[in-house]
Amino acid sequence: MSTSVSEHQHPSRGEDLAADEFGEHHHGATDKQYIIIALILAAITAGEVSISYIDVGPLFLPALLIMMVAKFVTVVSYFMHLKFDNRIFTFLFYLGLSLAVFVYCVALATFQFFSR
């Protein structure tokens, strides 16, 4: 009973304890994993730049946006530890982000940006 109360009120502590059982430190990822993630991000960046020089037709814009979102989410999830941290941080950040994207899309639509 006492354990469940403590874990309920300290979710991040419970997650850290779980992470320690797998021999991982602090936030669940090792230095080696961080390096691998950075290499993946560098590869995606290289892909973004190269797609600007080759003609891929109508796939150009969606491909660029998908790669941008992939990089964004990877950095936020792993480097900013959002994947391993308390979910309220995820909620706060993505709520602010979604609000910003929505508001500015509406603003851009007002100026007929998307119909050009």
Added chain:
Amino acid sequence: MSDAGAGRPADEKTPGEGAPDLGNEPADTTNTVTETIDEIPMGGVPEPGATPTVDTGEERTHLTDMPEETADRDAHGGDAGTTGISNNKLAMWLFLGSECLLFGGLISTYMLYRGRHSGSLGPDQIYDLPFTSVSSFVLLMSSLTMVLAVSSVARGDIRNTKLWLCITALLGATFVGGQVYEFTTFYREGLGFTTSLFSSSFYTLTGFHGVHVTVGIIMLLALVGMVSRDRVTGDRSEVVELVGLYWHFVDIVWIVIFTLVYLIPA
């Protein structure tokens, strides 16, 4: 120097010390207030119907019964209050959420005005994509070194923490240097701040980002100084993580700017 107070308890007041004695207060006011404060449990006033807790030396079953060192700190050493979440980290995430609105506004303004450069230099004529790609790579790698600094401080490895923080600041300075070079080149080619709506929105957006990176570098260097003086140890190690959050945010903003401003043609 008077030794009139020698031999008295530290909290005992005599007429003439501290608040003026108006002569109409009961003699035991100080003791009464102290006892009342002692009766209030940690975590604030209890809710109606809540079971009062008495420290009997038995197993602790409530968060507010935890020792002070544990109850007020989360697993990462931050001030956790009664929610189990670091207040500092919560504030940083809220700040970053609000920063999304700032950069969202600047990016939207640029998107609207990037085609407004009648007769003057436009995005397609002026951007140097290979140079900006290298700058982006440098900033991306600075995120790696920053996360390695956070990882090092979590392990208590002070030497590597300082090393990674210094490398992160160096990479950040390289990025800012590249941006200054880019601005200088654009200006010499005839693209001033007021040349067109495109140039104004471009300089404002990338300039604001550059200022954020510069502030991040200052914070990193301050952090190196704090670590060197052993002021970021144990419970205070969370400050490295908070600066790291800010730095990664600056990186993700550049990820968006790089794609929307530099890679997508006007």
